[in-house]
Ligand SMILES: [Fe+2]
């Protein structure tokens with residue numbers, strides 16, 4: 162994935178998320194991959210949300226709602242067994258990849274700019 166942020170921790174974590182999402186397609190399917198993704202995504206979202214709270218970020222609620230939708234999608238996926246069909250692995254991975262790409266190049270960029278213009282950068 163292209164660089165997503167001028168904030169090092171944010172870009173590094175996004176790259177890890179994209180790598181984990183790509184791994185959902187791997188054959189044989191790693192039964193731990195969705196849980197790893199869930200844990201890492203939670204770690205990343207909490208850091209962003211901590212910055213939003215600390216800075217009184219004006220778009221906080223909207224951004225957290227977006228994170229919450231991703232959390233819900235992942236929780237639902239954890240109840241599936243994608244190893245039964247490779248096409249399902251591909252569709253889950255593609256769905257998450259597109260969602261994340263849209264998120265990091267959209268709503269996250271607004272947060273990045275706000276953090277970079279703050280005293281907490
Ligand atoms: Fe992010």
Ligand SMILES: [Fe+2]
Pocket residue numbers: 209224228264268269
């Ligand atoms: Fe975000």
